[in-house]
Amino acid sequence: MEAQNNIPNQKFPLQGAEGARLVVLGAGESGAGAAYLAQQQGYDVFVSDFGTIADKYKAQLTGWGIRFEEQQHTEAEILAATEIIRSPGIPDKAPIIKKIKEKGIALISEIEFAGMYTHAKMICVTGSNGKTTTASLTYHILKKAGLNVGLAGNIGKSFAYQVATQNFDYYVLEISSFMLDNMYNFKAHIAVLLNITPDHLDRYDYKMENYAASKFRIAQNQTAADYFIYCDDDAETIKGMAQRSFKAQLLPFSIQHMVERGAYLDDQNIIINPILEHFKMSINQLALQGKHNIYNSMASGITARVLEIRNQTIRESMTDFQNIDHRLEFVAKISGIAFINDSKATNVNSTWYALESMGNNVVLILGGVDKGNDYNMLKELVKQKVHSIVCLGKDNSRIHEAFEDDVEVIVNTNSASEAVQVAYHLAKRGDTVLLSPACASFDLFENYEDRGNQFKTAVKEL
Template identity: 75%
Template sequence: MNENKNIEPEKAPAPLERVGERLRLVILGAGESGVGAAYLAQQQGFDVFVSDMGAIAPKYKEQLQQWNISFEEQQHTEELILNASEVVKSPGIPEKAPLVKKLREAGIPVISEIEFAGRYTNAKMICITGSNGKTTTTSLTYHILKKAGLNVGLAGNIGKSFAYQVATERFDYYVLEISSFMLDDMYQFKADIAVLLNITPDHLDRYEYKMENYVASKFRIAQNQTAADYLIYCADDPETVKGMESRTFGAQLLPFSITTKVQPGAYLENDTIIITTNQQQELFNMSINDLALQGKHNIYNSMASGIVSKVLELRNQTIRESMGDFRNIEHRLEHVAKIQGINFINDSKATNVNSTWYALESMPKGVILILGGVDKGNDYSMLNDLVKQKVKAIVCLGKDNTRIHEAFAGMVSEIIDTKSAPEAVYVSYHLANKGDTVLLSPACASFDLFKNYEDRGDQFKKAVMEL
């Protein structure tokens, strides 16, 4: 691979080698990934210590106790952490956290769970990142591979911890949903097949509010790749295309596009997805009308999963069947019910404006849009055209809805404030007519009124079923 500082990590801590006494591995964060990493580390003979600044959930605490792994909660005891040989950090802990700064200053390697677990498996890695569509594309890809009979695990930002699966399973393939936060702490790890869906502004507070820093983070999905590997990317995404111009890649490049004929890769012709790869294979084709996932954004997601499947030389019939019978994940454009001819859609996982744009783009006209929550400095202007075309009314679900009112005043007939999921559902139901869609796609985090986006989605669904 050509040397390129934008793709290759600046510092790449090598895997630790034991010399004499047991190495001490400290894990910061006792959620799904941290507890899984602790189990794998113990299995590999490390002296393991887990530290969480918050309260550890009962199920994870029970697991740590059952495995006799030392831990602390609601504090970080520095003398028990700064003596580590290496630290596995939760993706949720920012680089600017004082403890992380002290670890860096002390020269102690800080890595992600994915980096750590990747050392202990020879499975093929299919890694999917992007600002939007990661979970759907990861789930669809896993569904296709599973249906094709491959021995495959699902992990990363989704499902059980990758590290725990490495410790307890023997999969030949993993499909991993990888966030930019995970990528930031990955160095030696390599994706055999990397998928970069899109890059749109998100989490910029973690990247000094510089888009170029966030873009560089996303492109780490391609680091360490060789000519035997593949990078699958969206040729229609402006930030991705711009980012590629200043970088070199060791992998074989496979683009997908709905506007241009790209070969090899995936493109759209007369409402038919056509996929070709570098291999001498029969091309794949499928009408977009037969896809289980509808909407323009899901054509992209299906193309990406389809290219992965063709690279792995799966049968076209299996790919078609899987793309046709896939059921989307909970809280992502999830159809809840049809009541009095009104469709209710739960898209609670849409915690940024881009995700809400994708949701609206896939809807017919006549939408009652439920928006709001913790606003991360959102720029709602990108929704203007779709709101004017498709939205009849906006129902706000949050403690402070001022910015939503300011953003959409005059574009819709009504903007109504609500303070609970049952109230939002009740108001939306009475605003809607037969044939309309009530869409919960908040564009905001959920922490003002709910525990998390799952809780928000669950309360929405419960309220719908009680109408």
């Protein structure tokens, strides 16, 4: 697939920048790391954040001697830049982004920038759901195999900071659509596209094809020596692939049918057969259970086999892997009621996967900032498995409209503590209280981690 939207005539300095002006917009993990790497490469760096900068990042920037501002954008400083690195959370509609584009200043992502300063092989994972789990599992397998590997992107320490301070041979990068939007010359050696389901449509003019196009940028610049791993069961992925050409070697995975090269399900066994000897493992041995995690494990397993990691190492890694926080994380069992923290489920499809892996008798905690959600895909699972819904958000009207005929009880709450108390009283022994909000968290919380942590604290206080 050809690289799309390349920055015309843009020459990026690869060996030091000799005082070129570089502005970083946003001073979170991504922005601070990008600023540090840029300074290391000889740029004159300025960081600008329209919001408040967290104390941790202020201390870092100050310690590094990097100029910064917060709660404003000084246009004279920003528009004098040679290049601008945009943090992924800043949308195209932001006034400063419009002015940068009007002036024709190169606007790139932290991933694009950091990729210029490392010769490591890139294993890049994207998709609407399962990115963090798949990236973490892939990293776990590679690390266990003794590879010199880093984990970055949407997870852990920023990619740029690691490039500045480490010397890895491989990186596993969890990459969101927002990051992909400003990646142009960056190339993934192994690109993984897990699925494409409606998410963040507010950033893509509410057009699914725009969001899908962003996801497919994961494969841009790949050559015949590279690999594109994808889900052959995902309708949007297959639709998008039919409209594009790929130079990379294609390795699909499916639980619905056999594939010649890639991974598939044979009865209760995952079979992986790319390139060399094939791999076989019972799904009952997987540390991660549920249909969605079979897909995640297949994607990680194919990646491992492409890198010629021993079958025994893959099997051991898939058996002993511990899932990340806030992703179907078991918190506690109190009075026979299980509490599960799935705060990372910020879209409907993630919540569908969570419910699909549950038994019956669920009290579901839903709600937050609705990104144009269509709750219809949840209705059947809610009818089968959920007897009560506890809403956790400022505006819960759409949840009431969607499910008022499907559950016995829908209750509004305004805090994690209140939601946990109400859910505990609605549940009985043998039930599961599942926090899987299907929404962003910014109405009541700093982010999904804050929401998950407050949920865990509230459970432990019962």
